[in-house]
Amino acid sequence: xxxxxxxxxxxxxxxxxxxxxxxxxxxxxxxxxxxxxxxxxxxxxxxxxxxxxxxxxxxxxxxxxxxxxxxxxxxxxxxxxxxxxxxxxxxxxxxxxxxxxxxxxxxxxxxxxxxxxxxxxxxxxxxxxxxxxxxxxxxxxxxxxxxxxxxxxxxxxxxxxxxxxxxxxxxxxxxxxxxxxxxxxxxxxxxxxxxxxxxxxxxxxxxxxxxxxxxxxxxxxxxxxxxxxxxxxxxxxxxxxxxxxxxxxxxxxxxxxxxxxxxxxxxxxxxxxxxxxxxxxxxxxxxxxxxxxxxxxxxxxxxxxxxxxxxxxxxxxxxxxxxxxxxxxxxxxxxxxxxxxxxxxxxxxxxxxxxxxxxxxxxxxxxxxxxxxxxxxxxxxxxxxxxxxxxxxxxxxxxxxxxxxxxxxxxxxxxxxxxxxxxxxxxxxxxxxxxxxxxxxxxxxxxxxxxxxxxxxxxxxxxxxxxxxxxxxxxxxxxxxx
Ligand code: SF4
Numbered sequence: 232x233x234x235x236x237x238x239x240x241x242x243x244x245x246x247x248x249x250x251x252x253x254x255x256x257x258x259x260x261x262x263x264x265x266x267x268x269x270x271x272x273x274x275x276x277x278x279x280x281x282x283x284x285x286x287x288x289x290x291x292x293x294x295x296x297x298x299x300x301x302x303x304x305x306x307x308x309x310x311x312x313x314x315x316x317x318x319x320x321x322x323x324x325x326x327x328x329x330x331x332x333x334x335x336x337x338x339x340x341x342x343x344x345x346x347x348x349x350x351x352x353x354x355x356x357x358x359x360x361x362x363x364x365x366x367x368x369x370x371x372x373x374x375x376x377x378x379x380x381x382x383x384x385x386x387x388x389x390x391x392x393x394x395x396x397x398x399x400x401x402x403x404x405x406x407x408x409x410x411x412x413x414x415x416x417x418x419x420x421x422x423x424x425x426x427x428x429x430x431x432x433x434x435x436x437x438x439x440x441x442x443x444x445x446x447x448x449x450x451x452x453x454x455x456x457x458x459x460x461x462x463x464x465x466x467x468x469x470x471x472x473x474x475x476x477x478x479x480x481x482x483x484x485x486x487x488x489x490x491x492x493x494x495x496x497x498x499x500x501x502x503x504x505x506x507x508x509x510x511x512x513x514x515x516x517x518x519x520x521x522x523x524x525x526x527x528x529x530x531x532x533x534x535x536x537x538x539x540x541x542x543x544x545x546x547x548x549x550x551x552x553x554x555x556x557x558x559x560x561x562x563x564x565x566x567x568x569x570x571x572x573x574x575x576x577x578x579x580x581x582x583x584x585x586x587x588x589x590x591x592x593x594x595x596x597x598x599x600x601x602x603x604x605x606x607x608x609x610x611x612x613x614x615x616x617x618x619x620x621x622x623x624x625x626x627x628x629x630x631x632x633x634x635x636x637x638x639x640x641x642x643x644x645x646x647x648x649x650x651x652x653x654x655x656x657x658x659x660x661x662x663x664x665x666x667x668x669x670x671x672x673x674x675x676x677x678x679x680x681x682x683x684x685x686x687x688x689x690x691x692x693x694x695x696x697x698x699x700x701x702x703x704x705x706x707x708x709x710x711x712x713x
Contacts, residue, residue, distance in 0.1 A: 237388055243409055243416060245436050250419035268342035269300055271367035272352075275359045276327060281318040284504055289315040300340050304332035327354030344368050357395065365411040373401050374414040378421030385425065387444050423511050426484055431511050460691055461534075461713065462487070463564065465605035466699075466706035467494040467661075467678060471529070475507050477701040483510060486706070489533050490557070492566035494607045496527035518542065520552035527552040528566045528606070534559065543592050548585050554592070561713045562686065563596045567606035572627035579632060582609070586636040590643060593683070597644075601686035603711065604645065607661075607678050607704065612637040612647065615656050616676040628677060644684040648693035648709055649676070660695055661704045669703075680709035689713060 265271075273293065278286040293314045297303040306314075312325035330353045335341070342363065343349050349360035364372035373379075375398040383389045389400040405413065424431045430446055432438050464486050468474040471493065483491055491513075499519045500508070508515055513531040518541045520526040530539075540556040542549030556565045567589060570582040596602050610633040614620040623629040641647070649658070659674025668674060680693055691710040699705050 237386070239388060239405065239409070242386060242388075242437060242440075243413065246420045247412075247416050249436050250416060250423060266367075268363065268367040270294060270298070272342050272349075272355075272359075272363050273303075273328065273331075275362050275366075276324055276354050277315055277318045279319065279324075279359070282504065282506070284506075285318055289318045289321075300332050300335055303328060324354060342367065344370065346372060357398070361398070362414065365414070369411060371407050371410045373398050373405065373410045375401065376414065376418065377427070378425075379414055379417045381427065382417050382421055382425050385430075385441065385444050385446055387442050422506070426511065427481060434512065461489045461711050463490050463492070463603070463605065463680065463709045463711060464488040464696075464706050465492040465494070465566065465678060465680060465709075467568070467607040467702060467704035469495050469497075469702040469704065471496040471498050471507060471527075472502065473497075474701045475504065479701065480506060480510055482699065482701065483513075483531060488708075490564060491531040492555075492564070492605045493529040493531070494527075494566065494568035496529050496552075497524050498527060499523060516555060516557070518552045518555040521550045525551070526568055528555045528568050530555055530557055530564075530566055532557060543588050545588055548588060553585070554589070556596075559713070560600075562601040562603055563599075565593065565596070565602065565604045565606075567604060567608070569607060569609040571609050572630060572633060574627070576625075576627060576630055576632075579627070579630065583632060583636060586633075586640075590636075590640055593645070594643065597683045597685075601689070601713075602645075602683045603686065603709070604681045605679065605707070605709070608637070609677055610634065610637055611675045611677050612641075615654075616659075618657070618659070618673045618675070628675060640681075645681045646684060646687050646690075648680045648682060648687075648690050649695065649707065651687070651690060652693055658695055659697075660707055664703050678704055678707045680707055682711075686711075 270290070274286060274290045277289055293311070296314060297306055303311075308325050308329040311328050312321055315321050315324060318324060332340070334352045338348065344364065346357065346360040346364055349355050349363055350357060358374055358376055361372040361374035364370050365374060375394045377394065380391070380394040380397040383397055383401065384391060389397050389404075391397045391400050401413075421427070424435050432441070432443065432446065435441070468479065471479070496517065496519065500517050503517075510531060513533055514535070515529060515531050516539050517529045518527065536557040536559055538558040540558065543554050548554070551570070553568045553570070554565065556563055569589075570578055570585050572579040572582045593602050593604060609628055611617040611629050612634060617623060617629060620629065624631070657672055659672065659676050660678035662669035662672070662674040666673070676695075682690060689712050691712055693710070694708045696706040696708055
């Protein structure tokens with residue numbers, strides 16, 4: 232149902248209520264904590280193209296050494312760069328901060344209170360200036376970032392094509408009482424519900440009133456009916472923290488999958504950001520290695536499992552965080568990061584012990600209900616599954632022993648779903664980072680969705696998503712009707 236008259240009060244109040252428990256944007260937080268325009272200005276400069284938690288940590292490190300403009304001026308550009316790393320464009324920001332004292336001299340070393348004066352400072356654009364005026368000085372100013380610009384246009388409250396035009400349009404029509412708060416409300420809303428890719432209209436309190444201008448509808452995240460087709464994704468991300476910086480959250484939302492299995496998270500739960508653990512619409516489960524920065528698997532699921540099983544029940548393998556299983560009414564979904572046999576096959580014995588244990592584990596589950604296995608198997612099964620089979624016959628991932636286990640796995644009744652639909656060569660899921668292997672498609676197919684023989688009839692399609700970048704592996708997909 233579309234609204235006849237747009238009621239901005241209702242929209243902003245509803246959104247404010249929906250995000251009241253979300254994290255306060257870091258710049259607002261610093262303003263509340265310090266009420267110091269210098270710190271708000273610096274934190275705002277640091278926050279551009281940077282995640283809030285990174286800005287918070289980098290600001291804290293810098294303020295410990297330099298809590299005011301005079302102390303900041305004693306630091307060299309290199310020292311500042313070191314303190315603020317890893318904020319986005321830290322070298323450029325260090326250069327700007329280094330010149331700040333000189334620029335502030337004309338204002339008697341005080342942070343100016345007007346947008347016109349603020350934009351004279353190095354590294355300060357209109358967005359930063361508006362934020363400093365509104366947050367540090369609590370004066371009417373509208374900070375229009377991509378979220379404010381995007382959401383105001385989705386609502387058709389404004390019809391503009393640039394953030395600057397949005398700011399001007401809002402100055403004309405948005406009641407002044409909202410100017411200061413609109414940015415933090417819409418940033419929190421844009422990060423959690425009205426996300427840039429596939430907004431969560433399914434959980435949005437404005438769903439019935441929003442015209443959704445330019446929004447591509449997404450599938451609902453509600454409870455799936457028993458026979459609804461499901462979409463699963465499996466992806467070795469080669470480090471969840473690395474891929475987070477490459478836009479993982481937006482990629483995951485764009486997959487619009489019911490369950491996503493991740494391998495090689497290389498992180499323990501306390502090393503993960505809140506944002507990555509709590510992606511809107513999904514519950515996440517993590518099984519990490521004891522050794523930091525190594526191995527690890529995780530699930531994001533829209534469907535509530537009956538149970539979650541961690542590991543294989545064997546300390547030798549479970550300490551490496553390699554197996555995580557979700558149990559549903561009609562099936563198990565096992566997410567696996569198989570060991571790599573290593574250079575000169577040094578870890579082949581370990582891998583073969585793992586392989587055997589995993590097969591027994593899957594066969595035991597199969598006695599109860601259907602089994603889907605996904606993950607990085609770290610083995611190309613047949614010659615068609617890698618570019619250079621001959622030269623890799625003695626290498627990890629294509630050794631006779633590993634391939635024999637895969638034969639054994641197939642003989643035990645497990646089906647490589649991709650090959651049900653596609654018999655073509657050069658269908659790879661992993662490419663070395665070296666020698667431009669991906670652009671030349673010199674790769675291996677070592678990531679799979681497999682099912683037990685009985686579940687084969689439930690498989691609707693299986694594909695490889697070579698279009699998705701961000702890791703040395705690409706995701707694989709399974710469409711499954713339970
Ligand atoms: S209904 Fe959808 S498009 Fe509209 S505000 Fe909510 S999430 Fe955004």
